Amino acid sequence: MPFARGAGFDEERVVERSLTHVALFAALIAVLGLIPRIDLVAGVPVTAQSLGVMLAGTVLGARRGGYAALLFVALVAMGLPLLAGGRGGLGLFVGPSGGFLVGFPAAAYVAGWIVERWTWAPLGLAALAGSILGGIVVLYAVGIPGMVAFGGLTWSAALAAMSVFLAGDMLKASIAAVVTHSLKRLRPASVMSRG
Amino acid sequence: MLTLTSPVETPLHRVPAGAKLVALALATAGLFALRDPVWLALAGLGLAALHLRLGRGLARHGARMLRPLWPFVLVVAVWHGATGDPEGGAAVILRLLAAVALANLVTMTTRLTDMLGVVERATRPLARLGLDPRAIALAVALAVRFTPVLLDKAQALRQSWQARSPRRATWRIVVPLGVLALDDADRVADALRARGGL
């Protein structure tokens, strides 16, 4: 009995691999939020959570990456303290960051989709584009309305808040690209976004 | 792995999770339909009373889970104060706090297994599309099992960095961590297949 049947889904030996990769990357998204902040560039510490979301897509591809992010969000919703800072629970979804949480699966999916489709670009470049379009554009597109609707901020305040994080997130996207490239070199068969 | 469910039993623990979630959705919609800060304040008081009724520890935990919201409360308060709309500001703040507290109340009074039950029931119709319900339970179990494992490995990598550098660890540790996650995934997949597969 396969994990999921879909058009063109390769059932040969990959069912269990898909499942375990989805689960492990859900764990990775959690871990990257739970460890103390790391430096993107000397002296610029950030929480690496959204880096995990980008990587889920760029490394595993659209479907598995999306599932991994979805699994992570579901676990947080079910009451596990897996969000950065050891937070969790349903309250997060009706609060200011609710939109971003809900946007994680879409962000990972889009990031993976670009890496999978843009085959004539080198992996690093595709991963950069995917991370920006998925991890920033799509994520903000869902997150910022959430901040306005649930956080009570005005549009201008929400956009101002976004601009503070934008530079850091662009850096994260470039790092996601470099990391994806490195992982492909070290474990070529495991980076499923580029078969 | 510890969840956010309150270990102290309350009457709400016995209410079926599905019912609580539906009630939460309706109540939250109701909160967002209210405009008058007076009504919202009353709702908030009722909610606070409910927390205290269920237990002091639970009430304290619920209050603690509201703490990360203070920057937003501050911004909203300052903005609405400056634009001469204190009532609007009060409404926004009260609604935010009440909605979050209510949702967290469901989290604190619902066990993980009950939440999983709701998810499994909700995704059952998808089985017709080929989604194996056992897969969901297994994926949840694996993710929960491996988060502390990966976390330990991440801490070890940070220590390896700190043993050689006085500066904070950089993004570079994400590469070996990613390799470890990929290798763990392969190992567990092999173990699964050895046990007869999914």
Add this chain to the structure above:
Amino acid sequence: MPSADGIHLSAATATLAGRVVIPPLSLSLTERRIGIVGRNGSGKSTLLRLIGGLVAPSSGTVRVDGIDPSGDRRGLIARLGILFQNPDHQIIFPLVEEELAFGLRQRGLGRDGALAAARARLAAEGRAHWAAMPATSLSQGQRHFLCLLSVLMMEPATLLLDEPFAGLDLPTTARLRRALDAAPQRLVTVTHDPAMLASYDRAIWLEEGRVAGDGPPAAVLDAYAAAMEERARDADTHLAG
């Protein structure tokens, strides 16, 4: 009157996650080869982390060559290196030469200088071909050796080792032990290996964060082994009863 040189703990305590792992401990470690033995959970690793400055003492003081390990990180790293158990949780950089160069770069050496030094060291060990290889393509024993080299390259005066050969086969262990025996620095090793301790100057037996034995390795190991036998027998009667 203890000299500033050496490792000195003065009523140092370590509390992790609310639990007191090490109650007030006072030790002076000045010998050249010191072994630390004890059961799992006895506080051995925590003691190492206290000395290495990865954990700050909750009270009391720790001094390494006069330096506060958790306070003066830069100063400590110049004097002390740590080798952890699992190379896969230790190697950060993809390529061997990058991993070797990392410590030197953190000490201020430029990228080219550090890489040159890394390659030179590999050549001196007869492994020049490792330089541009991914660390993951090395065997387990070779990865252990890589971690050892990475730490030795920083030329610390003291080296802390946390069960460095756990899980390795005998020939690899022997090879690595030879490399360590030749090391000029002070070694403080957490180990179970009696063969390794045989040549050591001093052994400290840690039990629940307290010193249960301290002195020549042979005597301490005998006492430790006897105590472990007792425990095993007690556990058996407990189970049988």
